[in-house]
Amino acid sequence: MSDVQPKKGPTGRxxxxxxxxxxxxxxxxxxxxxxxxxxxxxxxELLGEGRKLADQLGVELAGVVLGAPGPSMRxxxxxxxxxxxxxxxxxxxxxxxxxxxxxxxxxxxELVNKYQPEILLLGATTLGRxxxxxxxxxxxxxxxADCTELNIDLDNRSLAATRPTFGGSLxxxxxxxNYRPQxxxxxxxxxxxxxxxxxxxxxxxxxxxxxxxxxxxTKVLEFIPxxxxxxxxxxxxxxxxxxxxxxxxxxxxxxxxxxxxxxxAEVGATRPLIQAGWVTADRQVGQTGKTVRPKLYIAxxxxxxxxxxxxxxxxxxxxxxxxxxxxxxxxxxxxxxVGNAMQILPALTDAFRQHLATAKCAG
Amino acid sequence: xxxxxxxxxxxxxxxxxVHPVTNTIMRQGVPAIINPYDLYALxxxxxxxxxxxxxxxxxxxxxxxxxxxxxxxxSFGADDAILVSDRAFAGSDTLATSxxxxxxxxxxxxxxxxxxxFAGKQTIDGDTAxxxxxxxxxxxxxxxxxxxxxxxxxLDQGEITIHRRAEGxxxxxxxxxxxxxxxxxxxxxxxxxxxxxxxxxxxxxxRVWDKSAVGIxxxxxxxxxxxxxxxxxxxxxQAKSQKAQRxxxxxxxxxxxxxxxxxxxxTHHPQLEREIAGRAL
Numbered sequence: 001m002s003d004v005q006p007k008k009g010p011t012g013r014x015x016x017x018x019x020x021x022x023x024x025x026x027x028x029x030x031x032x033x034x035x036x037x038x039x040x041x042x043x044x045e046l047l048g049e050g051r052k053l054a055d056q057l058g059v060e061l062a063g064v065v066l067g068a069p070g071p072s073m074r075x076x077x078x079x080x081x082x083x084x085x086x087x088x089x090x091x092x093x094x095x096x097x098x099x100x101x102x103x104x105x106x107x108x109x110e111l112v113n114k115y116q117p118e119i120l121l122l123g124a125t126t127l128g129r130x131x132x133x134x135x136x137x138x139x140x141x142x143x144x145a146d147c148t149e150l151n152i153d154l155d156n157r158s159l160a161a162t163r164p165t166f167g168g169s170l171x172x173x174x175x176x177x178n179y180r181p182q183x184x185x186x187x188x189x190x191x192x193x194x195x196x197x198x199x200x201x202x203x204x205x206x207x208x209x210x211x212x213x214x215x216x217x218t219k220v221l222e223f224i225p226x227x228x229x230x231x232x233x234x235x236x237x238x239x240x241x242x243x244x245x246x247x248x249x250x251x252x253x254x255x256x257x258x259x260x261x262x263x264x265a266e267v268g269a270t271r272p273l274i275q276a277g278w279v280t281a282d283r284q285v286g287q288t289g290k291t292v293r294p295k296l297y298i299a300x301x302x303x304x305x306x307x308x309x310x311x312x313x314x315x316x317x318x319x320x321x322x323x324x325x326x327x328x329x330x331x332x333x334x335x336x337x338v339g340n341a342m343q344i345l346p347a348l349t350d351a352f353r354q355h356l357a358t359a360k361c362a363g
Numbered sequence: 364x365x366x367x368x369x370x371x372x373x374x375x376x377x378x379x380x381v382h383p384v385t386n387t388i389m390r391q392g393v394p395a396i397i398n399p400y401d402l403y404a405l406x407x408x409x410x411x412x413x414x415x416x417x418x419x420x421x422x423x424x425x426x427x428x429x430x431x432x433x434x435x436x437x438s439f440g441a442d443d444a445i446l447v448s449d450r451a452f453a454g455s456d457t458l459a460t461s462x463x464x465x466x467x468x469x470x471x472x473x474x475x476x477x478x479x480x481f482a483g484k485q486t487i488d489g490d491t492a493x494x495x496x497x498x499x500x501x502x503x504x505x506x507x508x509x510x511x512x513x514x515x516x517x518l519d520q521g522e523i524t525i526h527r528r529a530e531g532x533x534x535x536x537x538x539x540x541x542x543x544x545x546x547x548x549x550x551x552x553x554x555x556x557x558x559x560x561x562x563x564x565x566x567x568x569x570r571v572w573d574k575s576a577v578g579i580x581x582x583x584x585x586x587x588x589x590x591x592x593x594x595x596x597x598x599x600x601q602a603k604s605q606k607a608q609r610x611x612x613x614x615x616x617x618x619x620x621x622x623x624x625x626x627x628x629x630t631h632h633p634q635l636e637r638e639i640a641g642r643a644l
Contacts (some may be wrong), residue, residue: 033530098534126509126527133457133495143493169381169388173597175595176592179591218538221535226531226533295638330607331607335607339615339617351618
């Protein structure tokens, strides 16, 4: 995307002589989202991007790990090294056991002020956005949300962060010129997972948090895991069946569930269906919903408006079913069936079911 | 109890078109709406007011046309509405916006203490979800984002218990007022405006605050000057040139189309056949 010629229009690029105080900021950091012993995969995806940026700048790539003391913390650092980090900053403290804004903001703000990275990346998760928006304020610097591409502008060594705007109709490249660090968030699944190098290692720099539990105002009473909540896990699903307005009536959405059940797939939907209350918001794919990258995406009755497209066009294979032969979705899908989704969906469900039954007998 | 609800007037992104030649947004005819996520925040605030009494003040930063959005919130039952509007705020990014809104809330607090600040989880035009956290940090409020449910509010103790959407689950958090809450979609269903409130909204004097009324002390912190981020370029996404391969059969019957599709799919993507067989067992 970076080779698209900028058309005439807003080109606010300014060359700025960086304040020497800010020029001292060096290195690329990735916040490693580690909760309840598990690291969110978006952290590894970001290390892949961070490695690229650090190499372009000729600086080190660091992972930042915050959490309660325990063996999984060192393990997270080791994993960060395997995914490309040269070093890790580590704060272990019982206060950090479960994410809360204040202690994490304090820990990360102080690390940044002490070690002064030029770039800080976070996952655009509920945690990363909560923390990112806070840190950008305490550090009084720029934060670009939901980037889809990160590059270094070698003219001024600054981060060029590209993100969709106006519902995905346009892309804009944003820079933070005379402030440091330059911050950006990236959604899960937008960047590729880098290869994991088994032999890599790195050094760990530990810092104290300096906060006691009694000084933290917000208390965690409970954590209710999603298995008990039946929340959709769309972002990392391998197969997704999605429906759009072309399904016409809420009861027709059952055809999506039927096909998904046969395929062992997750169910997605476009924004209008969420707004109409056919499906819960955790199933929304698109600019204001989730970004997905499944091996197979089946889109039924979805026209392929940019709002939806930006959330799913990276899928490996896209099967699109739509009555309108000129629907924009056919411009980027892999296979097109022009027809009535209410008739095609049951036929597909049957075909897959039969195929699976035969495969089972044969195999 | 006094609740401030932050709203934004946004172009309805579902209706935005980009000019094919100039790559600029065609704003003509695109209706301006209240950011849909903010309506959940407003409704949640009104529900708390219905239950516990008190006052709901709606705050909006934007051009003078945004008064329409504020009148609408009054028709839903908000008690007061303030529009923060000044050319000096133009070009504000999220850092500068949170500075201006935090300054306005400080001003509001002078008349009546604020217990809760509500906002939507994000806007549909900027999609950043950064302004809420920014306001909370500037005002030293406890920050509760992605709130799916307000489980309890104890005004005597000054405590609130909420359910917050987190990665992989829901956090149940308890904190002290005052705090800032950003709410998730679907937390409630928006009420309809009553006739009485519609009449009241039409007559209600809107308060419009410019930068001096807001009490902005440092002009370097608002507008373009106060915005660390700079838009370097705007461009159209590159069109993917791959046209879909159309599945066709002689009969055109759904059954035949499905069979043809499966054959093609599994011939060209044998890994998908294994994937599906593996999960369905």
